[in-house]
Amino acid sequence: ALLPPAIGFTVGLYAGARSDRHGTLVALAAVVVGYVLGTAATGPLIDLVMGAPALAPPGVPPGPSGPSGVPAAPSAPPDPRPMLLGDGLGAFLLDNRLPLLIMSSLLGVWRGQQGRLSGYVAFLLAAMPPSTRSAVVELAYEEGQRAVALPVTAPGSPPPGT
Structure with missing residues (x-):
């Protein structure tokens, strides 16, 4: 849980120490691109590991146990976050990792500029x-x-x- 903010801080620290003018933009771009790539890769990676029906061998219909023979998961309880947080900006800030990554990278940029x-x-x-x-x-x-x-x-x- 602490690794992504630490990585964001390190990216900001490096950008702040190495960049003269645009350290903030470099750190923000790196964090946002990394977040988008990580989010985009999560779904296909989970499908690959769990054996999604799209990856089943040809001619094998997906059954209740899935194509790899793994038993079907029991139905999960509903997610309480939308009900508790709503759909506004507060929900985005509390439920998303991106604002924490941005804040930690900006703190890293500040520290990097101090020690440059x-x-x-x-x-x-x-x-x-x-x-x-x-x-x-x-x-x-x-x-x-x-x-x-x-x-x-x-x-x-x-x-x-x-």
């Missing part, structure tokens, strides 16, 4: 020799210390000390 800059800097630092890497880190540290030490001035006011 740090991942890029780590990639660049890993490509440098150790001495250059140390120098870049020291320069960044000194610049950060200077930025923290500067007092914040209001826009349009002269800088302090003038």
